[in-house]
Amino acid sequence: MVSPEIDGKSGKDAVEIARHVISSLLLAVKMSSLYPEDHPLYKTALTSLQDHLDAFLEEYDELEFRVEKSQLFFEDEVVYKGEAKDGDLAFALFRDGITALVFQSEWEPWEVRLFVGIFSKYKSISEEAEGDIVTAMWEAELPHIQYESAEHILEADLETEFSLSESEDRTLGRLPPMREGNGPSLLDTAGGDPDTVDRPSPLPTIDMASTALTHEEIGALVEMTRREEERDAIREILNILSDLLIGKQDERVCDVVFQFLEEELHSCFARKDFEVTLRILKGLRRIYNLYEETQPLSRARIKELFSTASSPDFLSPLSDVFPTMSATDIEQAKKVLLLLPSKAVYALTPMITKSESTPVRKMLSDVVVALSAGNTDPFVEALNKTDEDLLHLVVPILGRLEDDRSSEVLIELATHKSERVRIEALRAIMARDLWVPEKIGPLRDDESELIRELIVEYFGSRRSESAEAVLLSFLQKQRIRDKESGHLSPYIRALGRCGSAKSAPFLKNILFKGGLISRFRGSALREAAAYALLDLENKESESILEHASQSRFAGVRSSAQAVLEGRGSQGDKP
Amino acid sequence: MSMSQKRMNTPTWEEALFLAVHRMIQAVRIHKDNNELVKASLKQFKKVLSSRELTDDLAVLIFEERFFVDGEKIRFRRELAGLIQVLVEFFRRRGLGGLSFGPSVGNASETEILRFMRWLVQSVEQDNPYTWLKEKLETTDFSWIGIVQEVKSQHITPEDDLRERGRLIYMHALTSVKQMAEKISTQGHAGVRKAKRMVQGMVDIVTKDDGVLVGLSSIKDYDDYTYTHSVNVAVLSLCLGKRIGLSRVPLEHLGICGLLHDLGKVEVPLEVLTKAGALNAKEWEEIRKHPIVSAKQILMLNASNDLKSKIFLAPFEHHIRNDMTGYPYTSAKQEVSLFGKILHITDVYDAMTSPRAYRPFAFSPDQTLSKMMEGSGSDYDPTLLKIFVRMMGTYPVGTLLEFNTGEMGLVMEGPKDSFGSHPRILLLEKDGQGGVKGGEAVDLSEKDPRTGTYRRTIVRSLNAASYGIQPVEFLYN
Numbered sequence A: 001m002v003s004p005e006i007d008g009k010s011g012k013d014a015v016e017i018a019r020h021v022i023s024s025l026l027l028a029v030k031m032s033s034l035y036p037e038d039h040p041l042y043k044t045a046l047t048s049l050q051d052h053l054d055a056f057l058e059e060y061d062e063l064e065f066r067v068e069k070s071q072l073f074f075e076d077e078v079v080y081k082g083e084a085k086d087g088d089l090a091f092a093l094f095r096d097g098i099t100a101l102v103f104q105s106e107w108e109p110w111e112v113r114l115f116v117g118i119f120s121k122y123k124s125i126s127e128e129a130e131g132d133i134v135t136a137m138w139e140a141e142l143p144h145i146q147y148e149s150a151e152h153i154l155e156a157d158l159e160t161e162f163s164l165s166e167s168e169d170r171t172l173g174r175l176p177p178m179r180e181g182n183g184p185s186l187l188d189t190a191g192g193d194p195d196t197v198d199r200p201s202p203l204p205t206i207d208m209a210s211t212a213l214t215h216e217e218i219g220a221l222v223e224m225t226r227r228e229e230e231r232d233a234i235r236e237i238l239n240i241l242s243d244l245l246i247g248k249q250d251e252r253v254c255d256v257v258f259q260f261l262e263e264e265l266h267s268c269f270a271r272k273d274f275e276v277t278l279r280i281l282k283g284l285r286r287i288y289n290l291y292e293e294t295q296p297l298s299r300a301r302i303k304e305l306f307s308t309a310s311s312p313d314f315l316s317p318l319s320d321v322f323p324t325m326s327a328t329d330i331e332q333a334k335k336v337l338l339l340l341p342s343k344a345v346y347a348l349t350p351m352i353t354k355s356e357s358t359p360v361r362k363m364l365s366d367v368v369v370a371l372s373a374g375n376t377d378p379f380v381e382a383l384n385k386t387d388e389d390l391l392h393l394v395v396p397i398l399g400r401l402e403d404d405r406s407s408e409v410l411i412e413l414a415t416h417k418s419e420r421v422r423i424e425a426l427r428a429i430m431a432r433d434l435w436v437p438e439k440i441g442p443l444r445d446d447e448s449e450l451i452r453e454l455i456v457e458y459f460g461s462r463r464s465e466s467a468e469a470v471l472l473s474f475l476q477k478q479r480i481r482d483k484e485s486g487h488l489s490p491y492i493r494a495l496g497r498c499g500s501a502k503s504a505p506f507l508k509n510i511l512f513k514g515g516l517i518s519r520f521r522g523s524a525l526r527e528a529a530a531y532a533l534l535d536l537e538n539k540e541s542e543s544i545l546e547h548a549s550q551s552r553f554a555g556v557r558s559s560a561q562a563v564l565e566g567r568g569s570q571g572d573k574p
Numbered sequence B: 001m002s003m004s005q006k007r008m009n010t011p012t013w014e015e016a017l018f019l020a021v022h023r024m025i026q027a028v029r030i031h032k033d034n035n036e037l038v039k040a041s042l043k044q045f046k047k048v049l050s051s052r053e054l055t056d057d058l059a060v061l062i063f064e065e066r067f068f069v070d071g072e073k074i075r076f077r078r079e080l081a082g083l084i085q086v087l088v089e090f091f092r093r094r095g096l097g098g099l100s101f102g103p104s105v106g107n108a109s110e111t112e113i114l115r116f117m118r119w120l121v122q123s124v125e126q127d128n129p130y131t132w133l134k135e136k137l138e139t140t141d142f143s144w145i146g147i148v149q150e151v152k153s154q155h156i157t158p159e160d161d162l163r164e165r166g167r168l169i170y171m172h173a174l175t176s177v178k179q180m181a182e183k184i185s186t187q188g189h190a191g192v193r194k195a196k197r198m199v200q201g202m203v204d205i206v207t208k209d210d211g212v213l214v215g216l217s218s219i220k221d222y223d224d225y226t227y228t229h230s231v232n233v234a235v236l237s238l239c240l241g242k243r244i245g246l247s248r249v250p251l252e253h254l255g256i257c258g259l260l261h262d263l264g265k266v267e268v269p270l271e272v273l274t275k276a277g278a279l280n281a282k283e284w285e286e287i288r289k290h291p292i293v294s295a296k297q298i299l300m301l302n303a304s305n306d307l308k309s310k311i312f313l314a315p316f317e318h319h320i321r322n323d324m325t326g327y328p329y330t331s332a333k334q335e336v337s338l339f340g341k342i343l344h345i346t347d348v349y350d351a352m353t354s355p356r357a358y359r360p361f362a363f364s365p366d367q368t369l370s371k372m373m374e375g376s377g378s379d380y381d382p383t384l385l386k387i388f389v390r391m392m393g394t395y396p397v398g399t400l401l402e403f404n405t406g407e408m409g410l411v412m413e414g415p416k417d418s419f420g421s422h423p424r425i426l427l428l429e430k431d432g433q434g435g436v437k438g439g440e441a442v443d444l445s446e447k448d449p450r451t452g453t454y455r456r457t458i459v460r461s462l463n464a465a466s467y468g469i470q471p472v473e474f475l476y477n
Helices: A008-034 A040-057 A089-095 A109-122 A133-140 A151-166 A215-229 A233-246 A251-270 A274-290 A296-309 A317-324 A327-337 A344-354 A358-372 A377-385 A388-398 A404-413 A419-432 A437-445 A449-459 A465-477 A486-498 A501-512 A515-519 A524-536 A539-549 A554-569 B003-009 B013-030 B036-050 B078-092 B103-107 B110-125 B129-138 B158-187 B193-208 B210-216 B225-243 B248-260 B263-267 B281-299 B305-311 B313-317 B338-352 B365-374 B382-392 B471-475
Strands: A062-067 A071-074 A077-081 A098-104 A145-149 B058-063 B066-069 B096-101 B145-149 B400-403 B408-411 B424-430 B436-443 B458-462
Touching (some): A008 A040, A008 A077, A040 A062, A040 A098, A062 A089, A089 A098, A089 A109, A133 A145, A215 B338, A215 B382, A233 B313, A251 A274, A251 A317, A251 B281, A251 B305, A274 A296, A274 A327, A317 A344, A327 A358, A344 A388, A358 A388, A404 A419, A419 A437, A419 A449, A437 A449, A437 A465, A449 A465, A449 A486, A501 A539, A524 A554, A539 A554, B013 B036, B013 B066, B013 B078, B013 B110, B036 B103, B036 B110, B058 B078, B078 B096, B078 B158, B129 B145, B158 B193, B158 B210, B158 B225, B158 B248, B193 B210, B210 B225, B210 B382, B225 B248, B225 B338, B225 B382, B248 B281, B248 B305, B248 B313, B281 B305, B281 B313, B305 B313, B313 B338, B338 B365, B338 B382, B408 B471, B424 B471, B436 B471
Antiparallel strands (some): A062 A071, A071 A077, A098 A145, B058 B066, B400 B458, B424 B436
């Protein structure tokens, strides 16, 4: 039967809307557990719930559901019938002792959203849960979503209470006088012997006027309360840890503190709380440095924690939060990661390849470079495990390292079967100014035009006997024909930049080679040779150029003249 | 052993019947008929009933949230309070106001009793449990049992309701903290859900009227000291926290700190905790560890780090004095946290007013406050201590006073404007059985109109617990 306020046709409508509220609540809870808050499906479900609430509360002041074990009632109508099992709407409310749930007309969207979240989180709870729907709603203090709760939640205590009552001698409260046989029978002492019980001499009664607070004390109290609100729990726990370590307390206690810090660090990564992470790590470092010599075991324990915090499992939550990290987050994360030992590189390197965010990749690369200083083993190990298709993303890091091991790896990668890897390796070699022309000489024949260009750039970057030898040897083996050998021009030019007088005869040969061929405009090879001779910058090459500029062959002459004229006027050589 | 104590250890027949009914219901709820526990409960139930010859119907009724057996109210006691609440709720959910046992109950067969008990348990699943049960009984010839429909009480005032709620929450908090300690001892970890629920309930009460809980903190338990002490510290800390303006959630955290502050004692050997004489250096060392172990146990709770980080510190600090002496030694800290300071005050207050094995006396509440004031500044934060003293009043609720008239009484009401220097008193009278009972309630500000002097003046204050008196048993009944 419905109440007089909700009667007749409108009453039926009200019951129907109440049912809709419940069904949309169920859907919203489901969506809430499946999707993040900004997901369209969740938003739609929430809007639907809010619309149904609106539809009801526009007509009536409040919507009250009475809760039973597996049913919800609106007025006397069952509007929801579930099962008495974990996760069920009615049962979860019942389980926590909620007897009525009331939505009031002035509800606000944030309240509904919070309620849905609370229900979603606590609809199933473990025996040793931290809280339940009631504790969460109590803390949330939703102004327009009210509940009534009974404490029959405590029926679970029955078994304990029952077992207590099993013991005959514990059935009732027992409060003996202080000493067996020494306790006075009350009222027999009154007015008689007042000192049957040993006790201290009476103290003067407090003068309550002396307990009035002064202005300063009120101020101090306000300040104390404020400080309490701002208390840094992490600092406190680190202080405690520090004291425990100084006092060489029970190792188990220290273990628990370390365990707590470890869990906190892990969850901090998952919730992007890099500020707390930073404080923990810095604090631990401070303690570590404090006990440099005196507490080798404590130092070892701290070291162990840092090592754990650097493992792939431990750092894996980072991958999930990278996509939503702001510039500030990235900056903070970098500070945190830089505190980790080089071992972390092994875990961080794959993240570079997986992240789609350029700033995140850059941050991680910076961190890897910094952490690899002094020990590149973790990075090399990570490289070996990296998917070939993604390898090129991390190869550039090698260009920023300085040790021999990474050089070897880089040189090896320069001949990798993946073109992208070879390119990045070559770029890295150049970035590091790693001078190994003999090692990468074979790339002059690479199928990649870009690689060949890079090789030319590399070989031509400095005077070098080894580079000259490699290039000269290579070029001398080629069948140099003008039309078919155009691709050799860059190498000839590079020879001029890296070579010495030793290369002059070869270049002269090219410049003068071909005789009448030179009538075909300016031969590319001849021009390259002319420029190379110019770049050699020695007397012999200059003499050759002078001689060529007066050649009877127009092609030879024009090539040499162009180069010589251009020397004065052109800032940049072609 | 005094007579009053002996009387307290033996349940009355009414209490025994109440316990037997409770035990029967719980056993049937959980087990099948052939279970040993069910059989034992049944035997006990029949034994209690057969120990008194019934000439008329005997009613077990609920009125204003209390049980009456044959017109006798089941008195509030720590062990019974939780059971009363549970059975009240059990009956309420079935729309029942009680049971009526006929004179033929002694002839009822075990099968009949069990069948009825099962119907009683199952009735909650029916749309109208009372009607369903009534119809079931009509199909039988069970003349030995009748059911009474629930009558909604109109007489409970909001104040009574709050006191009742406070008392039950106190008792459940006691159970919660005990269960947690037991779980930690046996399993190494525990959850905080129930403790949280209890503290939230306490916060609700404190924000309405902190006097209710201050009065409850006069509960002392010689045997279960650690648990009652933990709840008392939580209660007093919440009251003090409210006085300094803490809001709900910080109060919740403070209350949990209070409940759990001595959790570390689970690792202190019982013989050390209960040792009557002075502790030797090794034993003392064990005791001194408990704040650290409390913090450790809290960090091991099945709770979020967020919660743990808010509740571990004060238990760690609760034996550190305001001048940073005390224990555990700390070099990294400059000052004790606010919650730690509060816990230190309430911990000392409750400890000094509690009977303990290692000292031959307990201070009365007012003496304790005077003693504590001597340590203002060095031992205790002076501002907080002042607020605490004002909160408790000159004579805190539950203080046992002796008057110039030769009478004795318990302070009933907390301090109002006069800070309780002339509080309301519940006079105590001999009950004729070697114990005492509550008598007239009087106001110490009352004056003799002829002489213009106070009718009663205080001769001295006493520690009620030292006389085997639980003030709550008198003040909350």
